[in-house]
Amino acid sequence: MTKPLAFITGNRTKLKEVKCVLDHEQKDVKPGERRIELINEKIDLPEIQGTPEEVVIAKAQDAAKAYKGPVVVDDTSLCLTAFKGMPGPYIKDFINNSGVTAISRMLDGFDDRSAVALASYAYCGGPGEEVKVFVGKLSGTIAKEPSVLKGYGFYPVFIPDGMTETISEIGDTETIVSFSHRGNAVRSLLKYLKSL
Incomplete structure (x- = not known):
């Protein structure tokens, strides 16, 4: 029996956003048409240092080996x-150690508060198989103060271009994934998975 496709994450917000994109993009799937379903598995994976692409490829290879089947992994960069381009793929550790307010503070004194959020998703069909990478980008600026004291990752300080609110202030998952870095990457991934 073939193992189901597993999304390897312990992050509930990422899981919720990915499921939201899959549900929205597949709401009109007709009987007999292929529908992509993910199960969630939490596997602790080593995080290497490198570019966002190198990091997500290594995660996909390690996850496929540990799960012994097809996997999807992701990595987020700010x-x-x-x-x-820093902190890049190290944003999770940066926020865990310094807090989201530190992102705003480190840009005090700089004229340029622009930033790009990247969501890198990788698919690997199993141990030793080729890894395919899908990247979604979202340009924006860093707010001078967090919009809320609690919120997911850098969402309390990231204002997408063309908007006046941070992602945390927008709040609604379906609205967020309609334009976000994660939504864009997952839509590209979904298109690929349907072609297999």
């Missing part, structure tokens, strides 16, 4: 223009 690239600050003033810091030449």
Whole structure:
């Protein structure tokens, strides 16, 4: 029996956003047409240092080996223009150690508060198989203060281009994934998975 496709994450917000995209994009699937379903598995994976693509490829290879089947993994980056793309894929550790307010504070004194959020998704069909990467980007600016004291990741300080509110203030998952870095990446991934 073939193992089902597993989304390897312990992050409930990421899982909720991915499920929201899949449900929305597949709401008109007719009987007999292929519908992509993911199960959720939590596997602790080592996080290497490298570019966002190198990080997500390594995660996919390690996850496929541990799960012994087809997997989807993701990695999120926040690239600050003033810091030449840093903290990039290290944003999770940065926020866990310094807090989201530190992102705003580190840009005090800089004229350029622009940033790019990246969601890198990778699919691997099983141990030793080729990894396919799908990247979604969202440009924006970093607010001078967090919009809320609690919120997912950098969402309390990230204002998407063309908007006046942070992602946390927008709040509604379906609205967020309609334009977000994660939504864009998952739609590309879904198109690929349906072609298999």
